[in-house]
Amino acid sequence: MSDYYHHFLSSMAGVGGHPTVNQPEGSPPTQLHQAMPMAGPPISNPYQSLGYFTGFPEPIMFNAPKAQRSRRKSAPGLDHIKHRRTRSGCYTCRSRRVKCDEIHPICERCRKGKRECIYPEPAPSKGSSGLGSRDSTGQSQQTSPSSSHGGDDDDDDAGQESNLDPIMDEEDEPESATTQSSAPIFPLRRPSTTSLFGLQRVATGSRQDSETPSFERNKGSSSPSALASTANPLAPGAIHLPESPTSSARxxxxxxxxxxxxxxxxxxxxxxxxxxxxxxxxxxxxxxILTGMAIRNEALLYAVVGFAAYHHTLKNPDGRIREFLQYYNRSVSLLLTHLKRKEKHNVATLLTILQLATIEEYLGDWVNLMGHQKAALEVLTQLFTPRTVMQSPISRMMLTWYGRFDVFIGIMGSFEASLPREWFTTSLEYYDSMAAAEPANMGWKIEAASAQLRLISMEMSHLFGKGAKQEVSEQEYIAEHRKLSNVLNGWKDGWDPALEDPAYLVTEFPNDRALDPDDIVNPFVSGTLFRPPLFASTILSCEWHSIALMHESQAVSEASEEARVALMEHAYAICQICETVEFWPHSPAGSLIILHPCLAIASLFVPRDTRHHMWIRTKFALLEGMG
Structure with missing residues (x-):
């Protein structure tokens, strides 16, 4: 792994720079990252920006050209990552990216905003912490010159990392800070022979008395940074990829x-x-499978636990973000420790990076998400080839997981997907062959349809990327755009009939009611929703409408009235599906979350009136409560 990702993780240690989860009402909105304009005039969007309703940064494809500030910019693909300064300020100010005055027990900003103010726990004394120079360096912060802001810049140049004194996230604080801890992370006792997360013990399900985890709460809890040195994490390289899952049991x-x-x-x-x-x-x-692998690897474990803690906090009225932040920081610190040891990457390394990237997507930090994406690409291509990645359900899911980030970020940023086309075509060939070999297996048919849609999306990202860099002529762009339009329409028309079996259409809605005047669609119309096992067909249909919206909006020629009506029909179809999924009582957990990006795109193409405006805001308020 290159030093780029080491520095990137170091800048994240201590959970510095994350946007506030569930930002309190009345606080200023999070600053979105500005994108460079795409060549060619896109269809005018109904709203000022996609971020007007959502946490998404404005896609380049929907941006009108803007005057650029005279400051250093990152190269395409974000090879340069903005490193953030962290000190001993409270977690809330760090996450909101504002300066903390470090007043205890409640800083001035948290007091005025009536926010929860939590400070890092004090680090153990040098004589007992056991933190070596390597661990301390892992927690130091490197600051990018582009992230400096006048007199606020008190960091040395990032290139002088070797000459910097360690800047720990968990510095000594007054005793009052420690009393605010409500759910500390308990360190695992250092094992003498077999790691707590060793494969042998997990496989047998037994443990020796000497391996019992420590719960010595009265002796004081350890900070996330201190835990990185007190536990002995199992390296990701110790996990071997099975050819197939041995059990789906808990x-x-x-x-x-x-x-x-x-x-x-x-x-x-x-x-x-x-x-x-x-x-x-x-x-x-x-x-x-993911949870089973997580209990064998600490970095992955704390990433998964952090994701669960994030959702648990949102569901719990008394939930505190501190638990999630600690688990997240613990995972980042352990991953950084592993990478600094220059050990061989394996499946758990990739899964940890992908899980952290998913968390960043929920938090809306797209710069951090792209940093993880770049690292995931490096590990994925080291571990697999386009052929070998299809040999196991685990590796196939990792490819799908990464491929979604790759394509989505490419389209949003108008640059080409990083993964070569062969990976997408090989995946489609595999699923097509399995669907033909096992025609009764609905799972293969769904995977084949999804893989083909992902390939089309990848082709779109390449076209938009070339258009943004003006690498193709207008005639070539028009021809390629028209070709993709035909392929996209052919995908929907060429569905396997089994994926649209009318026997699985939802025709009854127990919560049926009279429509409200503020409703823009009727969620109780039969034929919109498929019940399991064809619920995936509903999701794929919604994704197709959103991809069609993105593609058709990038036609070079001026949109005719007929084209605008077609775009609005796609948008209404997305709204219809989202509303129906919301009101159907048997919708699977998380099904609205996967539709969030689709609804975000649809919001740009519905009429600009108060009725539609409020409907969209209501839906995104609901989705924000889900994470």
């Missing part, structure tokens, strides 16, 4: 500390593949 994590068990139980019972924006999960990957 993994045994009874040997873990109680707090981790609570969140893993919550994950297993409440989180689905829809929370990860995955259309299908035939092998129960996220509930069983």
């Amino acid at each position: 993994p045994d994590w009874s040997f873990l500390p109680h707090e981790l068990q609570v969140y893993l139980n919550y994950f297993y019972e409440n989180i689905t593949h829809y929370h990860y924006c995955m259309v299908n999960d035939s092998y129960n990957f996220f509930r069983s």
Whole structure:
């Protein structure tokens, strides 16, 4: 792994620079990252920006040219990452990217905004912390010159990392700060022979008395940074990729500390593949396989637990963001420690990076998301080839997981997807062959349709990227755009009839009611929604409408009235599906979350009146409450 990702993770240690989760009403909106304009006049969008309703940054394709500030810019693909300064300020000010005056027990900004003010726990003394120079360096912050702001810049140049004194996120604070801790992370006792997360013990389900996790609460809890040195994490390279899942049963994590068990139980019972924006999960990957691998690797474990803690906090009226922040920071610190040891990457390394990227997507930090995406690409291409990645359900899911980030970020940023085309075509060939070999298996048909749509999206990202860089002539762009339009329409018309079996259409709605004057669609119309096992067909239809919207809006020629009507029809179809999924009582958990990007695009193409405006705001308020 290049030093780029090491510096990137170091800048994130201490959870510095994350946007506030569930930002309090009345506080200023999070500043979105500005994009460079795309060549060619896009169709005018109905609203000022996509970020007007959502946490998405404005896609380049929908941006009108803007005057650029005279400051250093990152190159396409974000090879340069803005490193953020962190000190000993409270977590809330760090996450809001504002300066903290460090007044205890409540800083001035949190007091005025009536926000929860939580400071990092004090680090152990040098004589007992056990933090070596390598660990300290891992927690230091490197500041990008482009992130400096006049007199606020008190950091040395990032290139002088070797000469910098460590700047720990968890510096000593007054005793009053420690009393605010409500759910500390309990360190795992350093094992003498077999790691707490060793494969042998997990496989047998037994443990020795000497391996019992420590719960010595009265002796004081350790900060996330201190935990990185007190535990002995199992390297990702110790996990081997099985050819197929041996069991979809619930993994045994009874040997873990109680707090981790609570969140893993919550994950297993409440989180689905829809929370990860995955259309299908035939092998129960996220509930069983991912959690089973997480209990064998600490970095992945704390990433998964952090994701569960994030959702648990949102559902709990008394939830505190501190638990999520600690688990997240713990995962980042462990991953950084592993990377600094220059050990061989393996499946758990890639899964940890992908899980952290998913968290960044929920938080709306697209710069951090793209940093993880770049690292995931490096690990994925080191571990697999386009052929070998299709040999296991685990590696196939990782490819789908990464491929979604790659294509989505490429389209949003108007640059080409990073993964070569061969990876997408090989995936489609595999699923097509399996669907032909097992025609009764609905899972293969769904995967084949999804893979083809992902390939089309990848081709779109390449076209938009070339158009943005003016690498193709207008005639070539028009010809390629028309070709993709035909392929996109052919995808919907060429569906396997089994994916649209009318026997699975939802025709009854127990919560049927008279329409409200403010409704813009009727959610109780039969024929909109498929029930399981064809619920994925509903998701794919909605994604198709959103991709068609993005594609047709990028036609070079001026849109005719007929084209504008067609765009509005796609937008209404998305709104119809989202509304129906919301009101159908049997919709799977997380199914609205996977539709969030589709609704975000649709919001740009509905009429600009108060009725539609309020409907969209209501839907995104609902989605914000889901994470």
